[in-house]
Amino acid sequence: MFSIKNVLYFQAGLGVLANMFLVCFYIYIILGHRPKFTDMISCQLTFVHIIMLFTGGDIWLTDIFESLNIENGFICKATFYISRVMRGLSMCITCFLSVFQAVTISPSTSLLAKFKQKPKKYMIYFFLCIWSFNLFFTSNQIFYVGAYINVSGTNQMKATKHCSLLPMNYIIRGLILTVTTSRDVFLVGVMLTTSTYMVIILFRHQRQCKHLHSANHLRASPEKRATQAILLLVVCFVAMYWVDFIISMTSFLLRMYDSVILTVQKFLMNAYPTITPLVQISFDSRIIIMLKKLESKHRHTFF
Numbered sequence: 001m002f003s004i005k006n007v008l009y010f011q012a013g014l015g016v017l018a019n020m021f022l023v024c025f026y027i028y029i030i031l032g033h034r035p036k037f038t039d040m041i042s043c044q045l046t047f048v049h050i051i052m053l054f055t056g057g058d059i060w061l062t063d064i065f066e067s068l069n070i071e072n073g074f075i076c077k078a079t080f081y082i083s084r085v086m087r088g089l090s091m092c093i094t095c096f097l098s099v100f101q102a103v104t105i106s107p108s109t110s111l112l113a114k115f116k117q118k119p120k121k122y123m124i125y126f127f128l129c130i131w132s133f134n135l136f137f138t139s140n141q142i143f144y145v146g147a148y149i150n151v152s153g154t155n156q157m158k159a160t161k162h163c164s165l166l167p168m169n170y171i172i173r174g175l176i177l178t179v180t181t182s183r184d185v186f187l188v189g190v191m192l193t194t195s196t197y198m199v200i201i202l203f204r205h206q207r208q209c210k211h212l213h214s215a216n217h218l219r220a221s222p223e224k225r226a227t228q229a230i231l232l233l234v235v236c237f238v239a240m241y242w243v244d245f246i247i248s249m250t251s252f253l254l255r256m257y258d259s260v261i262l263t264v265q266k267f268l269m270n271a272y273p274t275i276t277p278l279v280q281i282s283f284d285s286r287i288i289i290m291l292k293k294l295e296s297k298h299r300h301t302f303f
Contacts, residue, residue: 008266012053015274019050022277025287037123038226041100042280044127045093049273052086055079056269076163077142083269084141088134088183090273094237095187096126101230102194105201105223137183141176177249184245188238195234198227229283236275244268 026043029035144166202224247261247268281287 004263008263008270011267011270011274012056015053015270015277016050018277018281019046019053019273022046022280023050025290029286038097038100038104040123041093041097045090045097046277046280048086048089048093049276052083052090052273053270055083055086056266056273076145080145080163081138081142084138085134087269088137089130091184091187091237091241092130092134094233095191096130098191098194098198098230098234101227102197102201105198105227107201137179144172144176181249184241188241191234191238195231198231202227225283225285229279232279232283233276236279237272240268240272 023043023046026035026039026046029039030043145163205224244265247265
């Protein structure tokens, strides 16, 4: 278990470093240059992922609370609530990013063309809505988690190192399960729909460019690179979400958790916020150009 914990620490550390770099880059772009609309969306997504990595999987925030001798009940409710809110925000913002990119690359003759300016106009209201919704949506769940007590005979189900799911009647359990699943299925469905639409648009565009003997223009298109990055993020998110969803729902319904399941869930919980900044850095030509300029500048100064 010691080696597994080291793997989780390495995963979270890599994710935090990559996301911190990306946040600094987006702040630099937003304050000093002309940012793209997707930069402001991605900046918020990156900030959410940093908090997810600090709160998810009983890795860092719980260790800080333990060092301050804070009681397990507070540790449980605080980390559970924050991680659930951030998970919901990550899903909502990723969904919004895919929708916005689908609208952006849509042809001028399509029905989506008339919505190209509206997301920019109502962005602040959108973020206020999704933050308020997720803060409120998760608030009722903190009443059904409590500190884990390692005593036989207690009717509790261990969910994390410090947390256990408290007993609840079947109506409340079914209601929570139905509402949570409905939200998640809706958002994942929107992501898959917009991703399919973007793939079709890219395929048509590439075919037209090949017909016009200008495929090089398509390869150099920033919109294409951004679309490919978002498609890859959506695929990663959906794949990891469904694996985690199947494990969580099975454990929740059967009220059975063990150390192997918890370890797999911790890894999956931190996988998406770790992969996301690496994908964004790889596909954003501005970051690559900036790093090359810094390298050239330091090499020139050194020599």
